[in-house]
Amino acid sequence: MSQRAAPRTTTGQWVGRIGGPILAALVYFIPSGLHSIPGMGHRPAAAAAVAAWMALWWFTEAVPMGWTALLPLVLFPALGVFGDESVVMSVGHSALPFVDPYIFLFMGGMALGAGLEQWGLHRRIALLIMHAVGTGPRRLLFGMLAATAAVSLWISNTATAVMMVPIGMALVAQLEAAEGRRLEHFGAALMLAVAYGSNIGGIGTKIGSPTNSVFAGVVSRRLGNDVGFVEYMIAALPFVLIFLPIAWAVLWRWARKDAMGPGQGGEVIASELSRLGPLSGGERAVGGVFLVAAVLWIFGDLLRPLLAPFVALAFNGFKLAGKHYEAGVAIAGALVLLLAGRLSVAALRRVPWDTLLLLGGGFALAAGIEASGLSAWLIARLSGLEGLPALAQHGVVATVTIMLSAIASNTATVNVMLNVLPASRPLMAISTFAASCDFALPAGTPPNAIVFGSGYVRLPVMMKAGVLLDVLAALVLTIYGVTWVTWVLP
Template sequence: MQSFGAAARTLLCLILAALVYTLSSSPEPLRAGLAIFVLVGGLWMTQAIHLSATALLVPLLAVLLGLMGMREALSSFAHPIIFLFLGGFALAAALQRHGLDRALAMGVLRLAGGHRMRSVLFLFGLSAFLSMWISNTACAAMMLPLALGLMSEESDTEPPIGVREKTFVLLGLAYSASIGGMGTLVGSPPNAIAAAQAGIGFAQWLMIGLPLVLLMLPLMIGVLYVVLRPKLQGRIAVKQESLAWTREQRITTLVFGITAACWVAGAPLGRLLGVSSGIDSLVALVAVIALVATGTLAWPELEKRTPFGVLLLFGGGLALSQVMAVSGASRFLADQLLAVLQGAPLPLVLLGVVAFVVFITELVSNTASAALLVPIFIGVASALGLPPQLLAAAIAVAASCAFMLPVATPPNAIVFATGQITQGTMMRCGLLLNMVSIGVITLVVAWVWL
């Protein structure tokens, strides 16, 4: 019965994509790009085919429909961010292998006085703060072992942590990293793209970013609490455990500390080494090699602990971004939105743009969304007599608020890779949080510039 349902959903997605391709009078590349977007987006949303297998459809269809060559179509699967993922997974595996994730968790519990909920809230706040200064991906990768360690601790007064509690912690971690990235110019690539093209300074960005972080973080926690109803009120006995500090533990701690420091100091380190982009990924590769070369993490164990399907999934998302850019589909969709909103009241225009970016970023990388749409909407702002910073900033922060799908953002993919969250739950929580973020972004951006 389940296979029949999957086949029916697949057929429906194929029919919709075929209708888009055959009935439109648009140029061939545009029709092809829109058809791929509809098919792949539909399959990801309905889970009719495994997410990673669907991701492989993107380069296949791009080549068959003549949008790009095979080498270009597959290049996204070797994107630097894929190797940043790999480094994060390797660090998490090494920390877990040698019991250091548990030691980190006990340290946080001591700070929180043994209160489980307080520990989790501390984790969310710390993740959001770090993500304001380092990449969201690096932040989520660094904090994941701590989250896993917290979930492994048992309470003296409550039953063992269950599925709802694990989902609350992991989704909260991912969403905190994404929300924190909105806070500063350096927090997320879309912020820098918007600032460069609209002339927004660091201090001016803080006027938008900090209120958004301060509003969205408690709202996110509230949404997850209402949807999931986790039971995290218990106290955990804080055990005074002393580490043996084996050779492997010392090396793992050293590699983790140096990697985290290099991620935090990514910009100056890149300038020092003459690396203009991808310094976080370079650091991640060094970490992987160091862990394996020192015997701290055996390669077979890294293979076993690395969810390669998630790496393929995110590679497919990046490939879809390429397809949307090459085919002109992103510009076409933005133009259609503009036509619909023409003559509408300004708050409605802003609301429509924010909603459009939030939901398109569920399937297209946030950096690609910003790079494609910011120039378009700066022109739209000029045509409407609005300050260009208005729509540019709205697009940038909206691109960080895709909470529904694993493919939407790297933090989503990282926590989904643990296998402890279902896509259905992520979609249910993420949809509600998407709607909340649309309203909050619209109000904050309008408050700053209108």
């Protein structure tokens, strides 16, 4: 029996593996301002060394990203980043971020998303949206974009793209059969709509993408306040609604090169819906639990004060913060589905659990940077950014983040950016949104890479559409940041 060959290690990965420790040593040992911060000793340099090592490994994907996330557990205690304390206490400080409530929120959200996938409810929702939008070429393209984004609000971008590609391929096949020719341009636009819809939609909710949980966790640690589920949606969802039509307009410029009649796409959608049949008991159960969880998240600010006294009484004065409440709702929903037999172990195995390590590593890095005094040093170095007009600040942050996310994963980009930016919720939010807005390269996000398997998307095509969208995203986020986000997240 033949075995699949292990993927070859690229030159860039070898450079990263060797360069990570070397870069850390240079940062740590070469004299710099990091060694002259009063009362901090070597700690800022040690935190900077670990951060440089992690950043290089993340950007080059030198080792699995979850492995990189574990470096603080070893290096922070070894280098004394948290100060003169016992090794046990230092390990505890390094490990505590790995059990941050936001990690449990994302864990529960992923489990709920796995339930939707297990019963196919997310597929039904996507098809119903496309059926409602219409079946002309323009409408089909927008329907694919909107349906993909709507699903991506609640389950991972990657899972959304994997689900929607077969639907898109079936639509293209039906249209090509009706036209009697290959629809090179429309097919590429439809596949790109899957990738771009997955990326854009994931911005809209706290559980839509790991980057959003990173943002909430870093804001909680650096600024000492929580960004609520509804507060985040109010800040992020309007951008999704604004940018979807822009993405559609750019894609339609390419798709319309295949002059088509009305086509038969509606038959494919109707056929797929018919094949699903009536709502199953599993779909009803999963949908009901998910709806209850969403309602509890939305009305959390009203319900949490009512629950807080009971939680304090039961857990010896424990203060119920917003992040604890939201994580509890997510975990409770997942447990209900699991205990009711509506969420299988097989479905849970498909969840990317290594993402939780990535989140924990990012939170641990942030904790070390803060405790060592490195954050204050970085903020002082970035004082020039704070001296710029607000429009320029947001423009620089959006542009730099989009450029970084083109060559590194979204989560890695956010983990680095949010720990070096000034402690400003609007700037940190714009960087988080921007991390999901690279549309030009397959390496930008997993959905970008997934659509290449369709056979319709070529790199020049993605770059032509994607570079324009990258520029537009930076411009829109700049204006969006100084107006809406600054007002919603002061």
